[in-house]
Amino acid sequence: MSLLELDGVKVHFPVRKGVLFDRTVGHVYAVDGVSLKVEAGRTYGLVGESGCGKTTLGRAVLRLVDITEGEVVLDGTNLAKLSGEEMRRVRRRLQMVFQDPLGSLNPRQNIESILAEGMAAHGIGADSEERRAKIKEVLARVGLPANALSRYPHEFSGGQRQRIGIARALVLEPDVIICDEPVSALDVSIQAQVINLLEELQESLGLTYLVIAHDLAVVRHISDVIGVMYLGSLVEEAPSDTLYAEPRHPYTRALMSAVPVPDPDVEDNRERILLQGDLPSPANPPTGCRFHTRCPWKQETRCATERPELRDIGGGHRVACHYAAEIADGTIGPRQSATAPRAAGEQRPVDAAVPAEAGVGAAAGAGPGAEEAVGKE
């Protein structure tokens, strides 16, 4: 059995309106039926455009948002059914690293107090001496000086702050860490360091990761399995190498086509798929296949009416597309206007994937930490 299993998880945020009494006038279908498994000691990478529900899914696992439907099973326990206090205790095993390193640290607490907070909540360490020893050990592990203890978050650089965030999770000795865009707020030069740190920690501590990113490049490097999300659900999932070698879902292919290849000849001739239109609103998702409003391979039958299931096509490769097989063997071609030679590529490719030279940090322009990352350059 997998360490962490999600089964049909849905998170629907009610949209409320009303002058005197709130009425629910609709829902934002932020996460709409996600099932996935994360194996112990492995890394599951979750990618998708901004707003597709990655953060919400990560928070749902920790029950930081209410789960509307479905199960989150950690080691055989369905977290969705736990009482508040039981869930609070489970959080020792299930930790999170946040996208905005500064915003996720209380500006009025020094590092020692930030790191001791969780330990105190779970009764780790008999006294403050014992806690301090543990904190020092973890600080060393994440590559922070011991004198960091008495300093405050704003005194550190972006990369160091993220190390503090990681240390805060580590002091609880969790089994699973959910990393929500752990590097997208950081300088490109710092990103690799933090990713490497996460890998080292996984190796030495046997951690299990669910890593969220809006960029394939970040996830590819560290993930064993990658899931691609679109509008609240998974459209494709495969072992990392398979996904890169044979992306089967049209959306994954579009994402992939936006990542440049180092070889200039290949780069000039490779397939570039431009997606038309904007990401539909999760408050009013399209019928049938969620992707049909933008899919270059869209067919007149089924696509707009029938929602494709995530089907296993062998080798742990799952795809949610009615025509995955036909598209793969070329029986169905994309609409002509959808693929374009490089020269005509002024139109922006999928938001989620930005050419590597621009960096993931730049792609996170909308994120709160982006401004800070730029400032450090």
Next chain:
Amino acid sequence: MASTTTRADKIDRLAELTAQQEAHGGASLWREAFRRLRASKMAVIGAVIIAVFVVLAVIGPWIAPYGPTEQAWRGEVFPNQGRFVGPRGENWFGLDHLGRDEFSRMLVGARQTLLVGVVSMLIGLVVGALVGALSGAAATLGGASGKRLDSFVMRVTDMLLALPSLLLAVSIAAVMGQSLTTVMIAVGVVQVPVFARLLRGSMLAQGGSDYVLAARALGVRRRRIVLTQILPNSLSPVIVQATLSLATAIIEAAALSYLGLGNPDPAVPEWGVMLSQAQRFFDNAPMMSVYPAVGIIITALGFTLLGEAMREALDPKLRG
């Protein structure tokens, strides 16, 4: 109704400020705000006015040349015949209608006025902060029932905010009867919804912040999150509002006294009451009204200037 929306909006805007600034590093930001304050003419003028006022309020009774209630020159003033005594060497501000030294009364009255302002503001602050903290805590971490409690409390404060504050104060004072305590309570009660909405809004903004989410993710207990994470980070707009409220409290207390709801002739003079009494003699002795009126206006101006400057210094949108 237009003015009430702006009032509520202004409170909400102030509440938002903490959320934005704390995200960028608390301590250094206060230092930055303080630097901006010192560079601001408004703040400096406000601070100087407040400093002078507070010093006078403290030492007033000792430096006053005469007793404020001594009717030493009773024989020289005939209000019925319209005969008053204006400024002269002996009495710098002249005499009041009972032959008391106006200058001494102003000096001693400063303390009383400050006291009324501070006590009224504190009533509003303490009660409002309690209500706001409860509502804010319920809304951020109290689940569905907490949200219901919060929205009920906020509906009530919105209703109170929609009433013109003076009308509310007059109604309260009318029910309670004439006295200085009445004035302070009435003025304080008017401030309650302001502080409640402000602290609650500020807590809500903090409650949605990443570090509070992080604390929840860590498994920190709710009560501890409210007390150690949310509340300490929600207080700066309350401090700004307290400064602004001192100005409003002083003016509103004066207005209530002027309307005759204060103690008609207390042993200790108070500017609002002095102004109220002076109005009867305005035709013959306008200066008797001018001294307390100017005193009230300048003091209120001082608190307003400093408060507004603090608001600006904390507002990242205005930060240049």
